[in-house]
Amino acid sequence: MMTTPGYDYDDPSLRPSPVTLDDLEKLKATVLFSSADEAALKTAGDVLAPQIDQILDVWYGFVGANPHLVAYFSTPSGTPLPDYLARVRARFAHWILDTCNRPYDEQWLAYHQEIAIRHTAEKKNETDHVDSVPYIPLRYMIGFIYPITATIRPFLTAAGHREEEVEAMFNAWFKSVTMQVTLWSYPYAKSVW
């Protein structure tokens, strides 16, 4: 696979997350995430892998149709930044597969903390060397749980799995997205996270 700029998942110098494995266990319990969900996500990864571009087309079509969302990939005066959109898209492709295939361990927590701060004034724009708006408001990260979950369902049916298997993959995806957005909310709330 070609190197994707800014995709630092396996960078051993990533800072440890302030979120502990014990915090993660409690978060998993809160969204009812179990080993059955890990297995369903592995299957989902196989189903989604050949469809990554079509999934990203749906998500980018949605963002592109909403000026209040495109704004976060634009200059402060509102000019969209195509290179920035493209670089984030390449990392988003990894994100789909990482959601399905990576173990949810300390490295996962560390990279999600990195993703989290890249949404905030501490690090937005730095990875891609762009002059965009300074941060993404928390409300759109939480709001995105719906479209990123609902739009995946049709893609999960593409390999001919039975309805109950599709439902298991859908729920595992929903749980994982909810957990990841929760992790990304950390720098917005810190002591009351």
Add this chain to the structure above:
Amino acid sequence: MMTTPGYDYDDPSLRPSPVTLDDLEKLKATVLFSSADEAALKTAGDVLAPQIDQILDVWYGFVGANPHLVAYFSTPSGTPLPDYLARVRARFAHWILDTCNRPYDEQWLAYHQEIAIRHTAEKKNETDHVDSVPYIPLRYMIGFIYPITATIRPFLTAAGHREEEVEAMFNAWFKSVTMQVTLWSYPYAKSVW
């Protein structure tokens, strides 16, 4: 209907929300919430109304089975507060129906801001005059999007609607829960909300 302690939805002295109707429109667009969802929620309200106690039994069973969640209805030293649990439960019943039946207008925003601050150190415990822990961490409010959404689905099938109607009610519920948790996150993030 008997008066429910602390249920102040229609209190004309509620402070206006810092979230504007324009913010709400953008949030609706982010979760793809439309007039079709309003209609589906109205139907869901009819379907769920006779099942409120059973729904709350499921949710309270889930909280009760998780010590890290019961803690927020307990004293700081960990003794559960049954009266507090019961008072919140009575308001939770209203919340189900309000989610389905209330217009999402300025009064809705105002009451959701009131709910929001009741999760935080500014006002937790005050409404019910209890000595519980000082706030609910943001992570469990976001995490709750999953169980509060997934567990409603079986109840939506109870009135014999067709699968596509159930699916429409489920998606409208999911969108609304996501929006409401987003509103409840406001006091945790404030200027970066």
